[in-house]
Amino acid sequence: MAGGSTAPLASTPRQRRTPSSPGFGPAGAAPRRRPFRTGDRRLSLALPAGVLLAALALWPLLQLGRMSVSGVTGATLNRDWEFVGFDNYAALFANPDFLKVVGNTLAFVAVVTIIGMIGGFAVAVSVWSGTRGGSFLLGMMVFVWALPPVINGSIWKFLLGDHGLVNEVLRSLHLTTDGIGFLYDPAFALWSVALVNAWAVVPFNALIFRAALLSVDESVLEAAEVDGARPRHRIRYILAPHARSAATVLTVLTIVYAFRSFDFIYVMTSGGPGTSSATLPYLAYAQAFQKLDYGSGAATALLALAVVIVFALVYARDVRRNEEAV
Numbered sequence: 001m002a003g004g005s006t007a008p009l010a011s012t013p014r015q016r017r018t019p020s021s022p023g024f025g026p027a028g029a030a031p032r033r034r035p036f037r038t039g040d041r042r043l044s045l046a047l048p049a050g051v052l053l054a055a056l057a058l059w060p061l062l063q064l065g066r067m068s069v070s071g072v073t074g075a076t077l078n079r080d081w082e083f084v085g086f087d088n089y090a091a092l093f094a095n096p097d098f099l100k101v102v103g104n105t106l107a108f109v110a111v112v113t114i115i116g117m118i119g120g121f122a123v124a125v126s127v128w129s130g131t132r133g134g135s136f137l138l139g140m141m142v143f144v145w146a147l148p149p150v151i152n153g154s155i156w157k158f159l160l161g162d163h164g165l166v167n168e169v170l171r172s173l174h175l176t177t178d179g180i181g182f183l184y185d186p187a188f189a190l191w192s193v194a195l196v197n198a199w200a201v202v203p204f205n206a207l208i209f210r211a212a213l214l215s216v217d218e219s220v221l222e223a224a225e226v227d228g229a230r231p232r233h234r235i236r237y238i239l240a241p242h243a244r245s246a247a248t249v250l251t252v253l254t255i256v257y258a259f260r261s262f263d264f265i266y267v268m269t270s271g272g273p274g275t276s277s278a279t280l281p282y283l284a285y286a287q288a289f290q291k292l293d294y295g296s297g298a299a300t301a302l303l304a305l306a307v308v309i310v311f312a313l314v315y316a317r318d319v320r321r322n323e324e325a326v
Contacts, residue, residue, distance in 0.1 A: 119205070128239075153268050262282055262285065284297045
């Protein structure tokens with residue numbers, strides 16, 4: 001460079017990628033990200049739980065199905081199971097006690113469902129206002145709901161015993177002299193256990209109904225009160241329709257709970273006297289673990305499971321319908 005002068009360096013402008021530059025797609029548009037579908041996200045979140053449930057539940061169910069078509073007794077449990085086809089189911093249907101147990105199951109489910117739903121809604125309306133008495137009742141309901149069924153059933157077994165609190169009160173009122181055999185009289189055993197089971201399910205239903213009623217607009221109730229609507233009218237025309245969606249789901253859940261109920265019957269009556277308070281789940285237990293006829297017990301358990309699966313599908317459909325409505 002002559003004369004010691006320095007020529008200025010030519011500045012090269014920084015190239016910017018324009019929509020016409022390569023790498024922006026055939027039409028020169030910016031690359032688009034693939035939208036993440038909500039269904040894919042739900043599937044990815046539910047996949048681990050699905051795998052875990054399949055590992056813990058699918059294999060026992062397959063074994064139960066295999067056992068129901070095999071001749072399995074206490075002597076052959078640890079040996080190769082002999083395939084007998086549908087002989088276990090045929091013997092079950094030919095059992096003279098089977099129809100009686102089915103009738104017991106239907107009656108038991110009806111009592112638990114009707115009382116559980118009506119009682120749950122009534123308690124929810126009582127504690128919905130948030131008064132001091134309502135808060136105390138709500139706490140008692142949570143306490144009853146949190147009690148283990150074995151403890152709850154044992155308490156009621158003492159209360160309903162021949163010299164329990166209930167019979168002693170009836171004697172003091174001169175309503176009976178010998179007491180009522182709530183747990184050993186065939187005419188009362190099933191209904192006694194069903195009422196206790198309904199008592200245990202009322203708190204859960206009350207909590208769900210109360211959660212549904214908390215979303216009721218106060219202005220609607222105030223307007224109804226100004227218009228002269230009585231409390232029963234507000235319950236019938238405002239609160240009850242508002243809790244209808246929750247009632248649909250709760251009805252299915254209560255039916256499933258009552259149908260598979262076992263612990264209260266086991267603790268209070270052991271299915272007796274005879275089979276007067278036995279239901280299908282308890283019959284399956286008695287066949288498998290008392291008579292050691294595992295094949296017949298598995299067949300009975302599968303029949304009970306089939307009914308539960310039907311109601312579970314109805315529950316899943318109702319939940320999906322409510323989600324779509326929201």
